Amino acid sequence: MEEETTYGLSPEQLARLLTIGQQSGDGHNNPGIGRTLSELLQEILSSDLPLDPTSPDSLPVVLNWPSHEVLAVSGQTMGELLLDHRTDLEVIKTLKDYAKELAHRGRPCSKQTVVTAIYYAAIANALVFHQHRITKYSYRRLEEAYSELEQKPWIPSELKELFRRARSACQRRIGEP
Amino acid sequence: MSKGADQTTSEGWDGAFHTTHWTHIFKVQSGDERLRRAALEDLLARYWKPVYCSLRSRGHPHEEAKDLTQGFFQEIVLGKGLVEKADRARGRFRTFLLTALDHYSANVHRSQKAKRRRPEGGLVQLEQLTELNIPEPIHHATPAEVFDYAWASALLDQVLAEVAGECRETGNATHWELFRARVLQPIMDNAEAPSLAHLCQKYGISKKGKVSKMIMAVKRRFQAVLRRHVRQFVDSDAEVDDEIHYLLMIFSGRGGIS
Numbered sequence: 120m121e122e123e124t125t126y127g128l129s130p131e132q133l134a135r136l137l138t139i140g141q142q143s144g145d146g147h148n149n150p151g152i153g154r155t156l157s158e159l160l161q162e163i164l165s166s167d168l169p170l171d172p173t174s175p176d177s178l179p180v181v182l183n184w185p186s187h188e189v190l191a192v193s194g195q196t197m198g199e200l201l202l203d204h205r206t207d208l209e210v211i212k213t214l215k216d217y218a219k220e221l222a223h224r225g226r227p228c229s230k231q232t233v234v235t236a237i238y239y240a241a242i243a244n245a246l247v248f249h250q251h252r253i254t255k256y257s258y259r260r261l262e263e264a265y266s267e268l269e270q271k272p273w274i275p276s277e278l279k280e281l282f283r284r285a286r287s288a289c290q291r292r293i294g295e296p
Numbered sequence: 297m298s299k300g301a302d303q304t305t306s307e308g309w310d311g312a313f314h315t316t317h318w319t320h321i322f323k324v325q326s327g328d329e330r331l332r333r334a335a336l337e338d339l340l341a342r343y344w345k346p347v348y349c350s351l352r353s354r355g356h357p358h359e360e361a362k363d364l365t366q367g368f369f370q371e372i373v374l375g376k377g378l379v380e381k382a383d384r385a386r387g388r389f390r391t392f393l394l395t396a397l398d399h400y401s402a403n404v405h406r407s408q409k410a411k412r413r414r415p416e417g418g419l420v421q422l423e424q425l426t427e428l429n430i431p432e433p434i435h436h437a438t439p440a441e442v443f444d445y446a447w448a449s450a451l452l453d454q455v456l457a458e459v460a461g462e463c464r465e466t467g468n469a470t471h472w473e474l475f476r477a478r479v480l481q482p483i484m485d486n487a488e489a490p491s492l493a494h495l496c497q498k499y500g501i502s503k504k505g506k507v508s509k510m511i512m513a514v515k516r517r518f519q520a521v522l523r524r525h526v527r528q529f530v531d532s533d534a535e536v537d538d539e540i541h542y543l544l545m546i547f548s549g550r551g552g553i554s
Contacts, residue, residue, distance in 0.1 A: 125452045128484060129433035130445060134547035135483045136452050137540055139515060140522030161479075161489070165508035198492070199505045277491045 157273035160233045164198030164275070201240045202277055204248035212253050215241035236271075239264055240278055243285035250288075262289035339379065340369055342450075346390070347397055349428060349446035350439040354401055358427040365425075368400050389529070394443050401439075441546065448543050455522045456480070462521075463514060470499055474507055475514035 125133060138158055200206045200214060218238035222231050242261065245253040254261070265286035269279050347368055351361040372378050378396055430437075434445050463472035474495055482489040492504040501507050526536045
């Protein structure tokens with residue numbers, strides 16, 4: 120780092136830098152003290168899909184996913200799949216179910232918040248790229264949720280853009296059953 | 297811990313593995329003048345900044361704080377054999393040092409007396425010290441909190457410089473730039489992170505997944521280097537997490553400055 124120093128940053132900024140250095144096991148667990156939602160979410164989005172069958176939090180274990188489906192998405196990150204218009208709708212549905220299951224597992228609050236964002240990102244992908252609603256939630260409720268998520272400072276810009284497009288899609292369909 | 301678990305440790309005379317940091321302290325205590333001098337220089341390099349900043353936070357202007365820092369190291373650390381009295385069983389060395397600094401600061405007769413105690417020529421590293429003001433975010437912090445802040449800041453500077461240097465030396469300069477743009481700079485500037493698409497375009501990388509993986513690789517390296525540095529100050533791998541948690545506690549406002 121040339122001529123840059125952390126001296127002068129706020130203590131909170133130092134804490135954020137230190138959280139980068141915290142070990143997180145498979146990259147998804149142990150959010151730890153001080154870890155920000157932004158860092159936790161970015162780590163999940165940028166990590167390969169959790170496909171290790173020996174991990175209790177992995178997709179194959181949580182959803183009892185068939186091995187051929189596991190192979191089809193191996194090597195891709197959660198973020199790539201959620202933001203790509205080419206991701207198969209069945210895969211998107213699986214990611215939504217996976218996030219929902221993790222959110223219900225009584226994880227730390229920060230993790231629940233982050234997997235809830237993943238959950239809504241999967242629904243947004245289906246709405247925007249497949250013109251398909253994969254939840255029983257009404258368009259009005261989804262529109263409200265996306266409005267709220269768009270305001271969250273810890274959501275990365277590319278995900279906010281997906282939420283913005285999903286909100287627009289919902290607005291056009293409010294009133295539909 | 298096992299010998300292979302941390303290359304930064306060295307085997308002490310009792311067969312146990314001591315942290316690098318305590319090994320330096322033991323060298324000071326060994327009585328070998330050459331080893332003692334080298335170890336003291338290492339300790340000075342590690343601690344002049346927190347000592348100086350802690351003195352600044354007690355109201356001493358730059359020159360006075362610089363003289364007092366010199367005086368503290370010369371008179372207390374060297375003259376009264378402070379390091380020789382350090383006992384690992386009594387906790388963190390920096391807490392021990394800070395307690396001694398508190399006593400020194402309370403007893404010293406401000407700048408005139410401090411200047412008289414200043415060694416001829418001064419301690420070389422401190423002579424080059426340019427003025428460091430107490431950053432606005434910690435202006436009202438206690439001297440002890442400022443000490444921890446300056447210590448952690450210096451630690452992070454060393455870690456970041458090492459990771460950046462490694463990336464460049466191994467032909468991974470782009471990895472570092474991506475990490476810097478996406479992770480480091482947003483934290484340092486309190487700004488939003490650029491999108492992966494933007495980084496792909498800027499660095500001519502076709503896939504966002506590749507950018508993610510390059511960033512993750514540097515992040516893992518940062519984790520390893522930070523842990524290795526922190527490991528030098530604690531007695532076991534488990535305590536590395538405790539030490540980082542402790543710093544997070546005080547910096548995130550749960551246990552001190554905020």
